[in-house]
Amino acid sequence: MTGSEHEHDELDDRPPSLGPGRVLIAVYGVFALAASARASVQIIRDVSEAPLAYGLSAFAAVVYIVATLALAHNGARSRVVAWVAVSVELVGVLTVGAASLALPEAFPRDTVWSGFGAGYGYVPLVLPVIGLIYLSRSRPGRVSAG
Amino acid sequence: MLVLTVAVATLALALGAWAAVRLARDLPVILRQLVAGGAVEVALLGQVAAAVALTASGHALAEPLTFWGYLVFALLILPGAGAWAFADRTRWSSAVLLVGTITVVVMELRMWQLWGQVIPG
Numbered sequence: 362m363t364g365s366e367h368e369h370d371e372l373d374d375r376p377p378s379l380g381p382g383r384v385l386i387a388v389y390g391v392f393a394l395a396a397s398a399r400a401s402v403q404i405i406r407d408v409s410e411a412p413l414a415y416g417l418s419a420f421a422a423v424v425y426i427v428a429t430l431a432l433a434h435n436g437a438r439s440r441v442v443a444w445v446a447v448s449v450e451l452v453g454v455l456t457v458g459a460a461s462l463a464l465p466e467a468f469p470r471d472t473v474w475s476g477f478g479a480g481y482g483y484v485p486l487v488l489p490v491i492g493l494i495y496l497s498r499s500r501p502g503r504v505s506a507g
Numbered sequence: 508m509l510v511l512t513v514a515v516a517t518l519a520l521a522l523g524a525w526a527a528v529r530l531a532r533d534l535p536v537i538l539r540q541l542v543a544g545g546a547v548e549v550a551l552l553g554q555v556a557a558a559v560a561l562t563a564s565g566h567a568l569a570e571p572l573t574f575w576g577y578l579v580f581a582l583l584i585l586p587g588a589g590a591w592a593f594a595d596r597t598r599w600s601s602a603v604l605l606v607g608t609i610t611v612v613v614m615e616l617r618m619w620q621l622w623g624q625v626i627p628g
Contacts, residue, residue, distance in 0.1 A: 381599065381602075383591075383595060383599045383600075383602070383603060384599055384602040384603060384606060387588075387591065387602075387603040387606050387607070388606055390587075391584070391606065391607075391610050394580060394583075395580075398576050398577075398580055401576075402572050402573050402576055405572065406572060
C-alpha cells in the first residue's frame with residue numbers, strides 16, 4: 362500500500378473491494394471462458410451460418426474478458442473500464458434478449474445473451490446488476506489479502 | 508460414459524457441499540479439499556480416456572468441437588479454484604471453490620447431452 366492509496370482509503374468509508382467481490386470476479390472469469398469458448402467454436406465451425414449471432418457471441422466474450430480483468434485489477438482507471446464493460450453487458454443482455462424474442466429469425470443461433478440469458482440460467486441477466494451494485498458499493502484500491 | 512459422468516458430478520457436488528459448509532463457517536479452503544479436488548480431476552481424466560477410446564471405436568459425436576472444448580475447460584476449472592485458494596486465505600476462497608464445483612457439474616450435464624447427440628447412421 363502506498364501513502365496516497367492510504368489517504369484515499371480514509372476519505373472513502375465504503376467497504377474495501379474484498380470478500381464477495383472475489384466471488385463476482387470468479388463468476389465473471391467463468392463467463393469470460395465460457396463465452397470465448399462458445400464464440401470460438403461457433404466461428405471456427407461456420408461463421409456464415411449466423412454472422413449476427415456469432416458476432417454477438419464474440420462481442421459478449423470480449424466484454425466478459427474486459428470486465429473480469431478490470432474488476433480483478435480494481436485500480437482507478439480499471440474501475441472506469443469495469444463500469445463501462447458491466448454497463449455494456451447490461452445493455453447488451455437487455456437489447457439482445459428483447460431482440461431475440463421479438464425477431465427470432467434474426468437469431469437463428471443462440472448467443473450468451475439470447476432470451477435474456479435463459480440458456481445460462483439467467484446468470485447473464487443477473488450478473489451485470491450485481492456487478493453495478495458491487496462497483497457502486499465497494500471502495501477503490503487493489504484487492505489485497507485480508 | 509454415464510458412470511463416469513455421474514461419478515464426476517457426484518464428487519464435484521460433494522466437494523461443493525463441503526465448500527459451502529466452510530463458507531458458512533467463515534473458513535477458507537484447506538489442503539484436504541484440494542486433495543478431494545484432485546479426485547474430481549482424476550475422474551475427469553478417466554472421462555477423457557473413455558471419450559477418446561469410445562470415439563476412436565466409432566461413437567460419432569454430432570458436435571465434437573463443443574464436446575472436447577467442454578471437457579478441456581472442465582479440467583481447468585478446479586486447478587484455477589485451487590490456485591485461488593492459495594492466494595486468498597479467507598472464506599471467499601470457499602465461495603470460489605463452490606462456484607467452481609457448480610460450474611463443473613453444469614458442464615458435466617451439458618457434456619452428457621452432447622455425448623448423446625450422435626450423427627445418425
